[in-house]
Amino acid sequence: MPHFFSNKRLIVLMVCIIVLVALIGFSIKDRERLTVPEQFMKDSVGWVQSIFIKPAQYVAGFFENISEMKNIYEENKILKSRLDEFAALSVELQLVQKENKSLQEMLDTKESLFDYSLRPALVIHRSPDRWSEYIGINKGEQHGIEKNMAVITAHGLIGKVRNVSQFTSTVQLLTDHDRTNRVSAMVLGEESVFGFIEGYDHERGTLMFKKIDTEAPVEVDQTVISSGKGGMFPRGLIIGKIVHVEPDEYGLTKNAYVEPAANFYDMDFVMVVERSGTSLERELIIEEEGDDL
Template identity: 35%
Template sequence: MNQFFTNKKMIVLLVSVILFVSLLSLSLTQAGSSNFVQQFTNDITAVTGRIFAKPVNAVNDLFGSIDRLQDTFEENQRLKKEIDRIYETQAELAVLRDENQIMQEELDLQNSLTDFQTITGSVISRNPDAWVDQVTIDRGSQDGLENGMSVMSNNGLIGRVVETNPTSSKVVLLTNLEGSSNQVSAEILSEEVINGLISGYDVETNRLIMTQITSTAEIAEGEQVITSGLGGSIPRSLVIGTVDEVTMDDHGLAQRVYIKPAADFEHIRYVTIINRTAESGE
């Protein structure tokens, strides 16, 4: 019985060897084909590569997305700075354009005041609590300024010097409503001589008020109003504005004229001071 099992093992072993040799011979005789071990190895390698390739590719895609997001963020920041610089440049150009226009108006004003000695200056401060009352300019007594001198801006009279320091002065505006000390003698350029006083300011309509005009005077809208030179320190022929509306006063005895100022009292940047002592004649 034991001998049978031993012969059986020998038979199985012999058959296995024959099959192995047959398979080996078959694989060697097939030109261009891979043996079983190589195919098995290639399959395992391919499967393993596919398994590991997916997470690796996912990680690579993730880092690539992060890099692209960072590039996009940096590009957006750069574009934002460029836009800010454009806005700043536009604002600077607008300011320069406005200042150039104002300075051109002041130059035109000086060219029209050839009969007077003029001194140019700039507004250096304006108190918001007294916006319609006065401004401070950067010219003073060492520049030849004296109290009472007329001050113009934007081709129109805006007030007079009331206080001088060596390097600065205060200018009270025509829009100042306190008392009668700021009244200005004025004249309407019409077919007849029409004199009156600039004695008030309408805050709601931004118009000067001219009073003490006879009820029989014929006044038309659009006529020019200038200084009459009868008030003492302010010379004649300085432009104040144009007639905008004519009404009767509260008593019905005289006319009240509303004047559209030639100067922009809300935006006073540059000024021209008039020295009456240098006036050539009236």
């Protein structure tokens, strides 16, 4: 009798194993539809998740909103401070404009060192001589072009009109080595620093900014512009940026190497600058003619 029961238990165990393996195989194989128990389990789990996900999202959103409110508060403080600065600058600008208007009325003039107009021109030729840097343009006396007018590209100053004919003109570039080829320039900074653009260093590819006072605060990366004090050029024409500063050979002044803003070797179109304000040279001529009369 005991032997029979032991065989019976063995048979039940084997049947259970077979059923288990069949169930495992049935659940593993690819099926297009889930069984009813599987659907019930998934729906139940999904329902429970949907119950808990909303409170979790609400709590997470609550803390996220608090963090965003804090950031907005900080940004609002910064924006308010900038608005205060803007208001102060606006008032200061209005005062400066009013003062400038009063000074102009006192001087009985509306002219400025910044007043100028532009005349576009096409580059028609270039001098092949490296030591005589000239280009020709298709505008001349008939188009209102005059000798010594500044010539620029979209990036910066390149030179001045040297000779004028009826329909064409010759432009002397800043890279030309003529001793008389120089431009009165200044450095943009808290203090006005003046000097002259004279000569070109072909090895460095930079213009020479000379006759700078030894005590002048000149630094690398400062922008150099025309000063407007040379008589013909208006103020504010961009020349380039300082890349190096050193004392001159005698130690009396400083020299700066200026990387040109304009490309002297890729020019198709240029603009001739006609200064609107009365130049110093013209004023002197008018005064001399008045004395003669």
